[in-house]
Amino acid sequence: MRTMNSGHLVLQASKELNAYENMLLKAQKEMSQFLTTVNHLKTKTIGDSKKALLVAEFSQDSNIIKTIISRLLEELNILFKPQNSRSKKVVLANANSIQNHQYFKNEMAYFRANYKEYKGTLAIFASEFENKYDQCHKCLRSTSCFLKTCGSSFTSDN
Secondary structure, X not given: OOOOOHHHHHHHHHHHHHHHHHHHXXXXXXXXXXXXXXXXXXXXXXXXXXXXXXXXXXXXXXXHHHHHHHHHHHHHHHHOOOOOOOOHHHHOOOHHHHHHHHHHHHHHXXXXXXXXXXXXXXXHHHHOOOOXXXXXXXXXXXXXXXXXXXXXXXXXXX
């Protein structure tokens, strides 16, 4: 039976934590750009309450995702905060930190999948805003699914 070198596991976990941090920082920058896009779309809804409502819902979902990114970055810093100027590698040496790492790994897997869906939805929403959303707003429910409040899936009826 082969045993895993604990130093190798700690190094692997450290690399994952750095990758998660970089991914979250990139997502944070992207969200600023996405919110700018959504705010630009707000200017196109003046006088059209239906479109204004759609953009407002998307804006709210965008702000929620931005909050989730901030929460994950904060958790990353709290759970794996270096102690006494030691590196993150040393912090992962105890069992509690290994459990924290597994928890955070699961959170990031969930976030990655939903963030990818959100970006795709935003691209479609922005590119087809003028035409498609005059007739149907069903596909916007996909952003609500991110919050697990709706069971609909991203489908296009038009």
